[in-house]
Amino acid sequence: MKKNRLSEEEYVNGILHGDRVTLSRAITLVESSLPSDQQLAEKVMERVLPFSGKSIRIGVTGVPGVGKSTFIESFGKLLVEKGFKLAVLAIDPSSQKSQGSILGDKTRMENLASDKRAYIRPSPAGAALGGVSAKTREAMLLCEAAGFNVILIETVGVGQSEIAVKGMVDFFLLLMLAGAGDELQGIKKGIIEMCDALVINKADQENVEAAKRAKKEYSNALHLFQAKENGWFPKVMICSGLMNIGLEEIWEMIEQYVLKMKDNGFFERNRQEQRINWMHEHIRFLLESKIYQSETIKKKIQDILPEIKNGNYSAIAKARELVDLFLQKQKGE
Amino acid sequence: MKKNRLSEEEYVNGILHGDRVTLSRAITLVESSLPSDQQLAEKVMERVLPFSGKSIRIGVTGVPGVGKSTFIESFGKLLVEKGFKLAVLAIDPSSQKSQGSILGDKTRMENLASDKRAYIRPSPAGAALGGVSAKTREAMLLCEAAGFNVILIETVGVGQSEIAVKGMVDFFLLLMLAGAGDELQGIKKGIIEMCDALVINKADQENVEAAKRAKKEYSNALHLFQAKENGWFPKVMICSGLMNIGLEEIWEMIEQYVLKMKDNGFFERNRQEQRINWMHEHIRFLLESKIYQSETIKKKIQDILPEIKNGNYSAIAKARELVDLFLQKQKGE
Incomplete structure (x- = not known):
């Protein structure tokens, strides 16, 4: 994805001009799970949002x-x-x-x-x-x-x-x-x-x-x-x-x-509620992305996976440890 | 829930003795969204897990x-x-x-x-x-x-x-x-x-x-x-x-x-994979619980909600701010 992606300006301009190829590429960008793609996608979203x-x-x-x-x-x-x-x-x-x-x-x-x-x-x-x-x-x-x-x-x-x-x-x-x-x-x-x-x-x-x-x-x-x-x-x-x-x-x-x-006002009220739900969905999405992108966590998961598999470690106890470790780590990062 | 709940010992003993009333109450405890219930539930789960x-x-x-x-x-x-x-x-x-x-x-x-x-x-x-x-x-x-x-x-x-x-x-x-x-x-x-x-x-x-x-x-x-x-x-x-x-x-x-x-080994292999997935599910569950239990975040959400509703703030930008704020806050807590 990275190599084929456009600049923020190119995405924004293409979308606002109704260019389908750019639109398709922007949707692909938004769907990407690469952290750098996600950041760019968010910027693009931010800029085109007022036109949605x-x-x-x-x-x-x-x-x-x-x-x-x-x-x-x-x-x-x-x-x-x-x-x-x-x-x-x-x-x-x-x-x-x-x-x-x-x-x-x-x-x-x-x-x-x-x-x-x-x-x-x-x-x-x-x-x-x-x-x-x-x-x-x-x-x-x-x-x-x-x-x-x-x-x-x-x-x-x-x-x-x-x-x-x-x-x-x-x-x-x-x-x-x-x-x-x-x-x-x-x-x-x-x-x-x-x-x-x-x-x-x-x-x-x-x-x-x-x-x-x-x-x-x-x-x-x-x-x-x-x-x-x-x-x-x-x-x-x-x-x-x-x-x-x-x-x-x-x-x-x-x-x-x-x-x-x-x-009767429902149309706008409904969209207001949807915006709030969207915020909550994005909070969940970001938290999940961040913990799995953390190098410390990735390594730790690799280490404990065998013990989780065979049931020596409890899945919920280790989940808590990983979350605690992730949250602690935020100090340094 | 809090008032009706049993002690850790009572849950564990009741479950291991096959007492249905305790079992039902333990499931209710596990389903509770109260943080104190969740902590107790996790301890109970930990202790009975070897018998599952x-x-x-x-x-x-x-x-x-x-x-x-x-x-x-x-x-x-x-x-x-x-x-x-x-x-x-x-x-x-x-x-x-x-x-x-x-x-x-x-x-x-x-x-x-x-x-x-x-x-x-x-x-x-x-x-x-x-x-x-x-x-x-x-x-x-x-x-x-x-x-x-x-x-x-x-x-x-x-x-x-x-x-x-x-x-x-x-x-x-x-x-x-x-x-x-x-x-x-x-x-x-x-x-x-x-x-x-x-x-x-x-x-x-x-x-x-x-x-x-x-x-x-x-x-x-x-x-x-x-x-x-x-x-x-x-x-x-x-x-x-x-x-x-x-x-x-x-x-x-x-x-x-x-x-x-x-x-052919599939039975155990399948359960191994399921344990790993369980860990990931629990990670997501804990992260989500923690951010919404944070007082700072609760207050901040109250503050920005009107602006999210009417679309003055973008839902994804604010979601990112909230997540960043939550992760920063971990230093102090």
């Missing part, structure tokens, strides 16, 4: 097979045709262990990827399961500084990734299918409670009736939840990413949401 | 609706009848936001819970989505020290909880259903790759044929993965927790696995 924030940030989630890529491709196309500058932070569908996909994923979002009005950034391979990297928030802010005014963040499925994404977006959209049997299978209640809209995808051809029924059932189920503090009742809609059905309505709903939330 | 480790640790996962509770209840019953002492670390099905369950969960595992040969510990309410608390590993070790020799750790669904649990168990069992349509829907590939056995539940009555077909399909799908480094090919089986079908075979398989892995 002017987008609508949308999280899109759903289990594998729900048609996320197709939805994002069609929905994204609609947005760029409306004149928006769209950035998609997409998960990489290849799994951690095997290289390929057992479902035989083809190249995703080919159409949108070749559209000059959109920018697609896959999350780095090897990122946490679910696809949200520790640096997705920074990537989003960089995209905003580069002039993108709608950001879609894609996650797969049902877990902590969604909590992370919910903590950085304005609107959280859950894609589902009209399924036989238990309508809620595969998606945790906690995720459904988080969503601002539940959209039943693949509502085309012979699936339309099932989708309408599912819409009704979900609407009933969602009514059992308490109203959200922002006064928004999660909407249930149907669409087909493949056949371009219902996408216009989804965008209208999101626009309504944004208007209403800006009006 | 002598169990088979099994992770059980699957999406909501797959029948985890019923499976664990029947499987657990089988194990206690074989003479094992069983501890179940179970997730709490109530969601984070709404108090109840929209699916109307009844009290779970009633049968097993009333069986004196088993010990069931629900994870604390408000734990991370997925139900693995930061202290599940410690709870497991305490159960072992109290004499339990089979530990089942239940998680729901498909995300980072499963990675966490995989990092602390010997055997990872994934429950699935024979479903219409995409057989892999709702479970991420990464999870399937992690499992040592994929068990199709609810294989009873009119579902038997579908379960057999699903077994075949999953077996074919799993063959596309590379062999695991430990030489084990994940088994695909069918069972019915409700009707007590196939459970004996599952236990036999797990015993075979354990024998084979002890034989």
Whole structure:
């Protein structure tokens, strides 16, 4: 990374001029774990931060097979045709262990990827399961500084990734299918409670009736939840990413949401809370980086590792010793 | 917590004598976020640690609706009848936001819970989505020290909880259903790759044929993965927790696995790696606890919070200042 990196000025200027190559390289810089890269990344972030924030940030989630890529491709196309500058932070569908996909994923979002009005950034391979990297928030802010005014963040499925994404977006959209049997299978209640809209995808051809029924059932189920503090009742809609059905309505709903939330103050309040959480996340990130970058600690860990392995030393006692040693060492460094 | 807590001796003696009330209180102590509780918890852990480790640790996962509770209840019953002492670390099905369950969960595992040969510990309410608390590993070790020799750790669904649990168990069992349509829907590939056995539940009555077909399909799908480094090919089986079908075979398989892995050295090697990861987790936990327990930092955060909120201060710059201040302060403390 070091050799290929640009200067602070080059990153900042490139980003603020909307240069995609520089933007991509800046995101790579932000994702780097090299201390020198991290320092430079922080400086760049600092300088472009005042130019960020002017987008609508949308999280899109759903289990594998729900048609996320197709939805994002069609929905994204609609947005760029409306004149928006769209950035998609997409998960990489290849799994951690095997290289390929057992479902035989083809190249995703080919159409949108070749559209000059959109920018697609896959999350780095090897990122946490679910696809949200520790640096997705920074990537989003960089995209905003580069002039993108709608950001879609894609996650797969049902877990902590969604909590992370919910903590950085304005609107959280859950894609589902009209399924036989238990309508809620595969998606945790906690995720459904988080969503601002539940959209039943693949509502085309012979699936339309099932989708309408599912819409009704979900609407009933969602009514059992308490109203959200922002006064928004999660909407249930149907669409087909493949056949371009219902996408216009989804965008209208999101626009309504944004208007209403800006009006009642929730939009800004939510972003305020997110900024605070971001600070806490970065505190954790920095502490962890620092202890593992300390030469004293690295050496000490090498020394005790065999004894930890065979259980002669207790993992928690040694962890405490290492932390104490690290904190003591700060005197000299 | 403070007032109700026991002395170090009382915790240690109670646990080593297999006293359930003390065990439960010790787990509560371990889960406490009070610094004084944490210190005591660490001492207790230290002392009982040499008595831990002598169990088979099994992770059980699957999406909501797959029948985890019923499976664990029947499987657990089988194990206690074989003479094992069983501890179940179970997730709490109530969601984070709404108090109840929209699916109307009844009290779970009633049968097993009333069986004196088993010990069931629900994870604390408000734990991370997925139900693995930061202290599940410690709870497991305490159960072992109290004499339990089979530990089942239940998680729901498909995300980072499963990675966490995989990092602390010997055997990872994934429950699935024979479903219409995409057989892999709702479970991420990464999870399937992690499992040592994929068990199709609810294989009873009119579902038997579908379960057999699903077994075949999953077996074919799993063959596309590379062999695991430990030489084990994940088994695909069918069972019915409700009707007590196939459970004996599952236990036999797990015993075979354990024998084979002890034989080829993987069992111990895996536990060695887990100990190292535990140390790293505890390092992160301690660092985070310490910075937020610092009075200087608490006060400073109060001071800057308004400016972070409204975006006048950058969250990452302030995070760095706070971390630097915290590390500097270590001189004096």
